[in-house]
Amino acid sequence: MATNDKWYPPSPDQESSANLRVVLIGKTGTGKSATGNTIIGDDVFESRSDPNCVTQDCKVGQKERFSVKLEVIDTPGFMDPMLSPENIAEKFASCSCLKSGVHVLLLVLRIGHRYNGNDAEAMKLIAKIIGEDFVHHAVVVFTGKEQLDESNSLENHISKLPNEIKKIIKSCKGGAIAISNTGSPDERKESARKIIDKIQDIVRQNGGSDKQYRMAVFHGIERRIEEGRRRIRESNTQIQEEIRCLRSEMDKLTRADQHDQRQNIERKIQHLETQPINDDTAQSAATHQAYFRSISDIIQSIPVPTSNIIDFGLGAATVAVIAVLMKVFK
Ligand SMILES: Nc1nc2c(ncn2[C@@H]2O[C@H](COP(=O)(O)OP(=O)(O)OP(=O)(O)O)[C@@H](O)[C@H]2O)c(=O)[nH]1
Numbered sequence: 001m002a003t004n005d006k007w008y009p010p011s012p013d014q015e016s017s018a019n020l021r022v023v024l025i026g027k028t029g030t031g032k033s034a035t036g037n038t039i040i041g042d043d044v045f046e047s048r049s050d051p052n053c054v055t056q057d058c059k060v061g062q063k064e065r066f067s068v069k070l071e072v073i074d075t076p077g078f079m080d081p082m083l084s085p086e087n088i089a090e091k092f093a094s095c096s097c098l099k100s101g102v103h104v105l106l107l108v109l110r111i112g113h114r115y116n117g118n119d120a121e122a123m124k125l126i127a128k129i130i131g132e133d134f135v136h137h138a139v140v141v142f143t144g145k146e147q148l149d150e151s152n153s154l155e156n157h158i159s160k161l162p163n164e165i166k167k168i169i170k171s172c173k174g175g176a177i178a179i180s181n182t183g184s185p186d187e188r189k190e191s192a193r194k195i196i197d198k199i200q201d202i203v204r205q206n207g208g209s210d211k212q213y214r215m216a217v218f219h220g221i222e223r224r225i226e227e228g229r230r231r232i233r234e235s236n237t238q239i240q241e242e243i244r245c246l247r248s249e250m251d252k253l254t255r256a257d258q259h260d261q262r263q264n265i266e267r268k269i270q271h272l273e274t275q276p277i278n279d280d281t282a283q284s285a286a287t288h289q290a291y292f293r294s295i296s297d298i299i300q301s302i303p304v305p306t307s308n309i310i311d312f313g314l315g316a317a318t319v320a321v322i323a324v325l326m327k328v329f330k
């Protein structure tokens with residue numbers, strides 16, 4: 001029985017009060033946003049027929065349905081011509097709701113879709129950005145269930161799919177379900193119940209709501225941030241050591257004819273003293289730099305140029321600090 005059918009947006013400053021966090025993933029146009037709306041029971045995600053991707057950024061909706069508090073995260077589609085792998089990785093990595101992990105991933109596929117090499121690429125990209133282990137927390141949700149009938153059951157439909165897709169379905173903890181996002185309100189309510197039952201089933205199988213899945217894109221970032229901090233600490237220590245040596249050298253130059261040499265060393269010390277970066281700035285710069293590096297690593301792309309840094313919405317001051325760090329890291 002539904003207890004509270006009102007949709008409410010999450011407060012950006014508050015820790016999520018939802019018990020279960022689920023994310024919709026899949027190729028563009030498969031019906032991710034429509035499925036999110038079906039789960040929430042309201043049109044909170046933009047969903048329409050469009051040759052280009054409709055959902056451009058991750059969006060979050062919260063709802064208590066059938067006595068289950070849910071946080072539903074809609075994401076941009078993989079393999080859209082308008083979104084490069086770098087863009088997609090960036091969009092996932094910058095979604096703070098995904099950072100602490102998700103309970104269940106809904107991999108949305110479409111009944112009637114003709115599979116080709118592009119689908120295999122999409123799956124590879126998902127494995128890179130989300131991580132191969134996502135299947136332990138996933139269920140495949142086929143949209144377009146109205147196209148199935150007695151002569152064409154879901155099992156029958158799956159049996160005709162390419163082997164790679166069949167393999168993924170088989171390894172998903174929740175297997176596959178079919179729903180329709182276009183039925184009557186009662187039918188959509190039934191679809192929502194079916195998905196939510198499946199979500200609860202996966203959470204139970206995984207040992208309860210304490211167990212969440214952290215996407216690969218975040219693993220890389222953390223490792224890089226730690227590495228960045230270590231290198232900053234090391235380079236600060238080196239600079240301090242260099243200053244100490246120069247001071248002791250300068251103390252030995254006491255004669256009047258050594259005045260020029262002393263001035264030279266003083267200038268060097270002054271220059272070095274501007275080099276150490278205070279911890280806060282270093283950490284924030286390391287975080288940002290690690291973020292760019294991880295994304296490039298994960299998708300094995302070229303290093304992110306400075307102009308992209310500005311595109312990511314960072315301020316000029318941060319860009320300047322990153323430039324300093326680039327020198328330190330050289
Ligand atoms: N017939 C039918 N159409 C559906 C179903 N689910 C979604 N659609 C339609 O499919 C089209 C695309 O749906 P979206 O929800 O925007 O798909 P999406 O995966 O979010 O797309 P992007 O945001 O572009 O990645 C829309 O016209 C939906 O109405 C379904 O179960 N049956």
Ligand SMILES: [Mg+2]
Pocket residue numbers: 032033034046047054055074075076
């Ligand atoms: Mg969408």
